[in-house]
Structures are given as C-alpha cells and as structure tokens.
Amino acid sequence: MATVFESIPLNGLRRTHLEQLLAYVNNAEREGWYYGPKKQFLKRHQELKAWLEDAVEYATSDGVVFPKKGR
Numbered sequence: 001m002a003t004v005f006e007s008i009p010l011n012g013l014r015r016t017h018l019e020q021l022l023a024y025v026n027n028a029e030r031e032g033w034y035y036g037p038k039k040q041f042l043k044r045h046q047e048l049k050a051w052l053e054d055a056v057e058y059a060t061s062d063g064v065v066f067p068k069k070g071r
Contacts, residue, residue: 009067010066010067011066011067011068011069012067012068012069013066014066015056015059015060015066018052018055018056018059019056021052022049022052022053022056025045025048025049025052026049028045029045029049
C-alpha cells in the first residue's frame with residue numbers, strides 16, 4: 001500500500017535554514033554543476049529555486065513564525 005507524501009513538518013527549522021538551502025541552489029547555478037540528464041535537472045532546479053524563494057519571502061513576512069522544535 002502506498003503512503004501519500006503530503007507535507008513536510010517545519011518543526012525546528014528557521015528562516016536561516018531556508019536561506020541556506022537557497023544558497024546551495026544558487027551555488028549550483030553559479031558553478032554550473034548538475035547530475036543526471038541536464039534538461040531534467042535544470043527543470044527541477046528551477047522548481048526548487050522558485051519554491052525556496054517563495055518560502056524565504058513568506059518566512060520574512062510580518063507575523064510569520066515557525067513551529068517550535070518537537071521531539
């Protein structure tokens with residue numbers, strides 16, 4: 001039976017975690033590295049970059065807080 005991967009908990013993560021991930025994505029772009037089929041990698045890369053940029057923008061919005069670290 002399949003399990004649906006619906007959400008990723010953010011417990012314990014902060015805005016700086018998202019910014020660090022975005023820095024990794026930007027570094028890969030600057031360095032020009034990729035793995036696997038280039039066209040597919042670049043498509044995923046752009047999707048991840050857009051998602052992270054949106055997440056960082058939202059995380060820096062007034063009133064937004066991250067959930068406290070759980071177990």
